[in-house]
Amino acid sequence: MDPASIRRDDPELYLDFGRAAICEAVSAAYEFWRSSASQCHGALVLTYRDTAPGAGWGLTDVAGRPKAPWWALARAAxxxxxxxxxxxxxxxxxxxxxxxxxxxxxxxxxxxxxxxxxxxxxxxxxxxxxxxxxxxxxxxxxxxxxxxxxxxxxxxxxxxxxxxxxxxxxxxxxxxxxxxxxxxPMVPRQNDIGLAATADIDDAGRRHVEVSTRFAAQYVCLDMDGWLPQDNWFSLAPGTTRRIPLTPSGSGDKAPSGHVRALNAEARARIENR
Missing domain, CATH: 2.60.40.10 (Immunoglobulins)
Known part of the structure; x- marks a missing residue:
């Protein structure tokens, strides 16, 4: 794809493609290095945290919030x-x-x-x-x-x-x-892939979000207020559902709100509370 045309026509999508590209690189490198097929015995990340607001090399932003490649590295590690x-x-x-x-x-x-x-x-x-x-x-x-x-x-x-x-x-x-x-790594974009997300509380009082999709979903991102998902920027197979535990990132007394999106879908889905 032509980065210049995407940046001109849809700046938000341009940013998501850039995030996904870093996730692809992190996943491919670290999963290979960790496998028995590699003789690598460890790797260094530069850097853990951004030093200023805006684009940076950190796995977390300047406030310590996880960025897209953080999740890719977390799964590989x-x-x-x-x-x-x-x-x-x-x-x-x-x-x-x-x-x-x-x-x-x-x-x-x-x-x-x-x-x-x-x-x-x-x-x-x-x-x-x-x-x-x-x-x-x-x-x-x-x-x-x-x-x-x-x-x-x-x-x-x-x-x-x-x-x-x-x-x-x-x-x-x-x-x-x-x-x-x-x-x-480039899954064709569709208008609607059937994404849905429902927030709920289990019997122990822990909150979670169940994300489902009708078609394949590439790099699903939960964008939420007041809550941090324990996994993000992941892919879903067609017809499957994933339960993502939540931890409060603020007071934690409000019901989760926000939306879920995927790199290969135009339509977003609101997070509904059950």
Missing amino acids: RPVTILMTDEGMDGLRLEAVNDSESARALTLSVSAHTRSGVVAAEGHREITVPARGSVVVSADEMVGRFTDATHVHRFGARTFDAIRATLSDGTTGLVAESVHLVGG
Whole structure:
């Protein structure tokens, strides 16, 4: 895309594309460096916090609020996470990483979603990830057959719009989630992808927002007043929902308000309170 024309015609969209570009770079670099395929033993970020208002190199702004790449780095740096790498003709590589001091018994799940949200292929496997170690498997191994999940062989029309991988256990439930949008990093923009967001309170009194989408959603951003989501700038597979816990960034006594948007959608959705 031509940055100059986007900046001229839609300055807000230009800024979002710039944020997404940094997220792509952060995700690709840190996820590869952290994987067992790399010999990197660590990386430095310059800098943690902006030193002045406006555009800067920080992961947080001058007031300490997380910027877009903060979330990408946070997902890549979780102690227990799932890394997804497009290996070209070798398919989609999944790596469950465990940097804790003890082994973890987890359920690895993968699902391939069509444009309409239908799960056309899926697989589940019980794995034990050693302490300070990882388990590597391909998406096709999980499904049990050749799928051309990333559409690299191009034998026909593209079958899937997104591949979703999760790690979960019997105690905490969902531990990590990663979504690979097939055909990225530039997902075609649509007028409306069916985004919706509902804020609610669980039985323990904790607030959260449930974000859902009808079609694939790239870099979903929750823009809220008085509340900070515990994840942001993430992607959603078609027909899926994510629950995002909230922490107060102000007094915390007001119901969450704001909107949710995605990089590949013109329409935004208001955050409704249940």
